Amino acid sequence: MRVTEVRVRYENRPHAANPIRDALQTLTGGGSVHVEIQTDDGLVGVSSSSFGRGDGAPRSLAVLIESELAPVVVGQDAAEIGAIIEALKVQTEYYGTFGLPTFGISAIDVALWDLLGKAHGVPTYRLWAPYRDRVPAYAMVGWSNYSLDELKQVAVKAVEQGFRGVKMKVAASTLDEDVERISAVQAEVGDGVRVMVDANQVLTLDDAVLYASVFADLGVYWFEEPLRADDIRGYAELKQRSLTPIATGENLYSAREFRELFEQRGVDIVQPDLRRAGGPTEIRAIGGLAGAYGIPYASHGGGPAALSLLMSVPTATWLETGLRSSERSFPLLEDGCALAPTGAGFAWE
Structure with missing residues (x-):
């Protein structure tokens, strides 16, 4: 099962009239990059990766994959995924594997695992010794640019669609306004729905401690990424001083960075991002570390590949996704849980 061709294409996302916003950034532009890997027996593995804020970002990633990674x-033998990923790390070492190259490696990795699942005629997660076939799901719906009424409406819609939790952005204005918005959402969704909050790295340690204390009184389920992602020592101190569980990890690269976070006891809920962490091969190592340290694991972002990985992580807790566009759209929910993909590879049905 030799790889004969790697095809890459990209597309830009139309600019929104009212782009979504958090405390760190306004998400305009960007788009997606699509990879197809074909083998000599006719199988094709695919991946699709959302990427970037600017219009030039998707093209930059596509060019890197096509010119640097695809050759x-x-x-190569498509089944020897570990060897291929290590070769890609060597290929990109000269200019630094972390960053843009990791996004490219992740896209290749997803397509290879999709192909291997198809080769065996099973959902890929079945190849990973799964622990479960479903996981609780929450919807990331509470962007900072939403008015209070818009925020309440979208949170209610998420609950009506069957999600067990909703997440909203904080730290874009004042703590008092955050309290008002959180309290309003909690009143709308009811006691049985978890409310998570995300500060997108903008707070100092002292401010994060203050916010965490206030959020604890409100019963916030977790406080996500209050500090810079690389401030591991800061997270270790914050976790000791916080009465609200601390979540982070979406902006870390590779199992080595997650190992340092775990060793420093800097997180209550870890959240690897499929694209930045390094793809399924690297995330399976991160999931094993999370299990060894007894740290709950939640995805950053959704999609069939991220959901498949949650099936095979011992301490998996939550899938993050957005609102569903229809009753048959991803993910399929049952009693608040996202059901594992059922198609071959990463095809979710």
Whole structure:
């Protein structure tokens, strides 16, 4: 099962009239990059990765995959995924594997695992010794640019669609306004729905401690990424001083960075991002570390590949996704849980 071709294309996302916003950034532009890996027996593995804030970002990633990564993959045994990923890390070492190259490696990795699942005629997660076939799901719906009424309406819609939790952005204005918005959402969704909050790295340690204390009184389920992602020592101190569980990890790269976070006891809920962490191969190692340290694991972002990984992580707790566009759209929910993909590879049905 030799790789004969790697095809790459990209597309830009139309600019929204009212772009979504958090405390750190306004998400305009960007788009997605799509990869197809074909083998000599006719199988094709695919991946699709949302990428970037600017219009040039998707093209930049597509060019890197096509010019730097694809030549390394062509001719390789598609089943030897670990060896291919290590070769890609060597290929990108000269200019730094973390950052843009990791997004490219992740896209290749997802397509290879999709292909391997198809080769065996099973959902890929079945190849990973799964622990479960479903996981609780929450919807990231509470962007900072939403008015209070818009925020309440979208949170209620998420609950009506069957989600067990909702997440909203904080720290874009004042703590008092955050309290008002959180309290309003909690009143709308009711006691049985978890409310998570995300500060997107903008707070100092002292401010984060203050926010965490206030959020604890409100019963916030977790406080996500209050500090810079690379401030591991800061997270270790914050976790000791916080009465609200601390979540982070979406902006870390590789199992080595997550190992340092775990060793420093800097997190209550870890949240690897499929694209930045390094793809399924690297995330399976991160999931094993989370299990060894007894740290709950929640995805950053959704999609069939992220959901599949949650099936095989011992301490998996939550899938993050957005609102569903229809009753048959991803993910399928049952009693607040996202059901594992049922199609071959990462095809979710």
